[in-house]
Amino acid sequence: MTVDISTSVSLAVRDVHLAFGSNRVLRGADLDVARGGTACVIGPSGSGKSTLLRTINRLIEPDRGDVLLDGRSVLADDPDALRQRIGMVFQQFNLFPHMSVLRNVTLALRRIKKLPEEEAVALARTQLELVGLAGKADARPGHLSGGQQQRVAIARALALQPQVMLFDEATSALDPELVKGVLGVMADLASAGMTMVVVTHEMGFAREVADTVAFMDHGVVLESGEPAAVFEAAEHPRLRRFLAQVL
Amino acid sequence: MDPLRTLWETFFDWESMREALPEMLTVGLPNTLILAVSAALLGSVLGMLLAIAGISRTRWLRWPARVYTDVFRGLPAAATILLIGVGLAPLGMQVWGPNPYPLGILALSLIAAAYIGEIFRSGIQSVEAAQLEGARALGFSWGEAMRMVIIPQGVRRVLPAWVNQLIALIKDSSLVYFLGLVASQRELFRIGQDYAATTGNESALLLAGLFYLALTVPLTHVVNAIDARLRHGRLATGPADEIDDADLALPGAAGGSGR
Numbered sequence: 001m002t003v004d005i006s007t008s009v010s011l012a013v014r015d016v017h018l019a020f021g022s023n024r025v026l027r028g029a030d031l032d033v034a035r036g037g038t039a040c041v042i043g044p045s046g047s048g049k050s051t052l053l054r055t056i057n058r059l060i061e062p063d064r065g066d067v068l069l070d071g072r073s074v075l076a077d078d079p080d081a082l083r084q085r086i087g088m089v090f091q092q093f094n095l096f097p098h099m100s101v102l103r104n105v106t107l108a109l110r111r112i113k114k115l116p117e118e119e120a121v122a123l124a125r126t127q128l129e130l131v132g133l134a135g136k137a138d139a140r141p142g143h144l145s146g147g148q149q150q151r152v153a154i155a156r157a158l159a160l161q162p163q164v165m166l167f168d169e170a171t172s173a174l175d176p177e178l179v180k181g182v183l184g185v186m187a188d189l190a191s192a193g194m195t196m197v198v199v200t201h202e203m204g205f206a207r208e209v210a211d212t213v214a215f216m217d218h219g220v221v222l223e224s225g226e227p228a229a230v231f232e233a234a235e236h237p238r239l240r241r242f243l244a245q246v247l
Numbered sequence: 248m249d250p251l252r253t254l255w256e257t258f259f260d261w262e263s264m265r266e267a268l269p270e271m272l273t274v275g276l277p278n279t280l281i282l283a284v285s286a287a288l289l290g291s292v293l294g295m296l297l298a299i300a301g302i303s304r305t306r307w308l309r310w311p312a313r314v315y316t317d318v319f320r321g322l323p324a325a326a327t328i329l330l331i332g333v334g335l336a337p338l339g340m341q342v343w344g345p346n347p348y349p350l351g352i353l354a355l356s357l358i359a360a361a362y363i364g365e366i367f368r369s370g371i372q373s374v375e376a377a378q379l380e381g382a383r384a385l386g387f388s389w390g391e392a393m394r395m396v397i398i399p400q401g402v403r404r405v406l407p408a409w410v411n412q413l414i415a416l417i418k419d420s421s422l423v424y425f426l427g428l429v430a431s432q433r434e435l436f437r438i439g440q441d442y443a444a445t446t447g448n449e450s451a452l453l454l455a456g457l458f459y460l461a462l463t464v465p466l467t468h469v470v471n472a473i474d475a476r477l478r479h480g481r482l483a484t485g486p487a488d489e490i491d492d493a494d495l496a497l498p499g500a501a502g503g504s505g506r
Contacts, residue, residue, distance in 0.1 A: 057384060059380060059383060059384060080383075080386050080387070080388050081386065083383065083384055083385065083386040084385070084386035087384075088384040090377065090380070090381060090384075092377050093381075094377045094378060094380060094381025094384075095381070096378065096381070096382075096396050096400075097400065098399055098400050098403060107385070107395065108385040108386060108387065111387070111391065111395065112385070112386050112387065156385070157384075157385075160385065160386070
């Protein structure tokens with residue numbers, strides 16, 4: 001996987017709060033990811049994991065708190081420009097069904113990065129090759145399996161050469177036999193030095209790939225640390241209960 | 248006189264039809280097409296603006312769009328055509344002279360826009376919010392995401408309803424005769440009606456009806472074809488080859504997929 005590690009950045013989330021009406025989804029969440037590191041965010045559904053991810057690239061604006069890339073706050077940046085630096089992969093892929101796989105990947109390259117057509121296509125083909133889908137460039141997303149669609153979504157995000165990648169339960173919508181392929185691509189990306197935040201239910205992946213595992217519950221990161229510490233020596237009773245249920 | 252024979256001759260007098268046919272072809276048909284096609288184009292553009300205003304987060308756009316739609320959808324087409332065609336005639340006189348055509352096209356477009364706006368709006372709103380999120384996550388602004396991702400999908404979903412509206416337009420174009428047309432401006436219905444009035448025989452009007460059917464029936468089949476294509480064609484989920492996925496195994500955990 002060709003990731004230019006010099007462009008990757010460290011990420012810090014500081015005391016982020018967010019409420020939808022009276023529903024306080026985030027209540028002071030903190031997260032640290034070193035440059036080139038991978039943080040896996042685990043926790044029960046409804047704990048605010050996906051919302052936390054969306055406050056990082058400001059798909060949702062936090063009410064309070066800060067998000068820092070390489071120590072610099074991103075909250076004053078233009079959100080559209082910020083999102084070009086932060087790639088995101090969704091549970092339901094969110095590919096554009098009315099475009100070919102290739103066009104899904106080239107769209108932002110041509111329209112946002114203003115690359116000439118040939119350059120965008122060459123770059124897109126390279127990315128598709130890296131996720132093992134060079135042969136599917138002309139197919140429509142609807143004709144691909146879920147696992148292939150998710151790998152296209154990863155290629156689409158990577159084509160913009162982001163400094164951080166966010167994964168929102170990227171394998172949760174996949175049939176079990178398709179999960180491995182997507183996790184493989186993500187693991188390659190992590191070992192290539194991409195800074196990543198991965199919201200996941202795949203505890204095996206978290207244990208093997210993550211540098212940091214963060215356990216979220218009720219809108220806060222209750223406990224975080226190296227995978228071995230979190231999985232083998234959990235301190236918080238709620239984390240222990242959660243692990244007992246999922247492992 | 249045999250009543251059945253009279254009835255037959257009232258509608259199927261070949262001589263009357265043959266007499267009206269050349270004018271139907273050279274004058275009526277082009278005029279009907281000019282009216283319907285220009286109103287379809289203008290009505291679709293206005294309809295798209297209405298649809299976007301209708302889903303806007305600003306109430307100052309949403310509210311006028313709502314009122315417009317209620318008014319122009321709620322009035323009889325004949326009333327709107329008369330109101331616009333006669334009411335704006337003094338204004339039109341100064342801009343393009345006594346020709347009632349532009350105002351007729353405008354009235355038809357304004358009516359069509361109200362319906363097409365609702366069709367487009369429902370289509371756009373049927374596109375999953377995840378699509379917008381996917382586009383925004385790539386760095387597209389709201390406007391760019393709407394233009395490149397949301398609207399193309401939304402419009403595609405409602406193409407059958409849009410074509411239905413074109414059929415309605417072809418039929419409604421017959422109402423423009425209210426505005427008074429000179430001989431060369433008459434559309435299919437007016438020519439049929441004129442022949443029927445002078446000959447006391449309805450055959451020419453029936454011929455006009457056949458022309459309308461020749462235009463609208465193929466369009467209904469276009470609707471069905473689009474519908475079928477949207478349902479079963481390239482937009483549907485086809486068979487996926489999933490073997491390919493298993494080939495990319497997690498490093499370290501490889502060997503699990505021996506396919």
